[in-house]
Amino acid sequence: MKIDLKTYGLTDQIDQLAATQPELTLARVTGQHRERYDLISAVGPLPAQVAGKLRHDLSVETDFPAVGDWVLTTLAPDHQLALIQTVLPRQSVLERAAVGKTGAGQIIAANVDTIFICMSLNANFNPHRIERYLTMAWDSGAVPVVVLTKADLCADVPAKLAALADVTLGVDVLTCSAQTGDGLAALKDYVTGNQTVSFIGSSGVGKSTLINGLLGHAALVTKEIRADDDKGRHTTTSRELLRLPAGGVVIDTPGMRELQVQGGDLTKAFADVTALAVHCKFRNCTHHTEPGCAVQAAIVAGTLAAERLTSYRKLQVELSYSDMNAREREDAKIQRFFGSKKKMKQARSHMQQIRRR
Known part of the structure; x- marks a missing residue:
């Protein structure tokens, strides 16, 4: 069965770029595992790796394929593996400084339309952290939306919103609760047609739980936060692109214990x-x-x-x-x-x- 790549975020601009090299197969990166990649193409899922020539031509780590990228591929001689020949120009790129690597960048997600910056309304609440995320998000080319999670655990939501008023100028702010389901409908309004959204934030703020809500089933593993200090525990360990039943795609990312800004607006x-x-x-x-x-x-x-x-x-x-x-x-x-x-x-x-x- 042929797959309609528009349901995976394909735009007319990307389609036109791919048409200039009809001998190559268009695909989108849905997962990355060291030097191996998961792709989705019109003929279905494909395991892949970067072709030798492209690997030789790429000069920096951030030029290599990342989750969300659109790539052009050929099949290896054994037809069991796709070879990534070209990474098409990115419409947006969410990037941070790689931890422990001075001057190095790390791609979090590519070709994202909306970035949901998640922060919980418990002890994790920190307006300065939102400032850092917004600096990075505005620089990406995508539109940021602040999502305040665990509203059911907060005794005074209006006070928290007031504390963020100056920080979030010009940015939509949503409050939600995975326990009650409040706010999930508002999230769904941002994911329509061929839109691509990504969730970022600290560990334990409820990103995976919200994505499960959008998916309509528990596809991602979730864990409770530590009761003694409200700190989260890593659940997502790799980036992954998932198609949503109502249209659009979502990129889940691991929680960030340390946010080093690589570029910013x-x-x-x-x-x-x-x-x-x-x-x-x-x-x-x-x-x-x-x-x-x-x-x-x-x-x-x-x-x-x-x-x-x-x-x-x-x-x-x-x-x-x-x-x-x-x-x-x-x-x-x-x-x-x-x-x-x-x-x-x-x-x-x-x-x-x-x-x-």
Whole structure:
């Protein structure tokens, strides 16, 4: 039986790109297991690996296929394996810095239309974490939606929404409960036709439970959070693309214990700060002590929280380091804190003299 790839998110643009190489078979990456991939094509599921020539041509890890990618393939001589010859241009890409790999990126999902940023309304609630996720999500090219889970465990939902008001400017915010089913219908409104959505968030916030609700059955394993500290336990261990019965597809991702931002769009994630910065007296205002700083004036007036500017600066610094190697990052930190290596050595010498007294 031939499979209609539109039910797996195929768009006219991707279809037209594939038509330029009719000798190759179009497929979408639905799973990744080290160097092996799961694909879905018009003829059905296919196991695959990257063809030797493509592997040689790819220069960085993020150029390799990822879950959600559309690829062009051929069949290996034994017809038991597809060989990925081309990765078609991505319409969006959700990326973070790879943990423990300075300067390296890691693709979370590709060709996503809507990113559901999940955070539970228990002890996991943290507005600063949402700031980081939104910075990454806006940079991806997809549209972020904040999903607050476990509403049945929260005594004052309006207060939590108020705490997120500045952080989520221009972003839809949904509240839901897997226990009661509240909010699930609102989620379904975002997954129509050939739309692709992805769920991201910390372990234990209920991503897999929500996806099971969209699927209509318990396809993904779920676990209860630890009762002593409300912290989640990893359930999803790999990325997986699943077709939804009502249309559209969803990409499940493992929980992130550590979110290192690889790239980000601060103009959208901090729209309040950037809107004020336009009115600063100096174009290159750093919003510290410059005269005529509209951002500092808003903090004094109480219309902008000081914590927002602190978060903005922190992410600014982190993003400036994201494309550096270890040596470049160390040199940049020395320059930032001391001005030069010479001044750093002078500062250390001064501190040693003080300790000797």
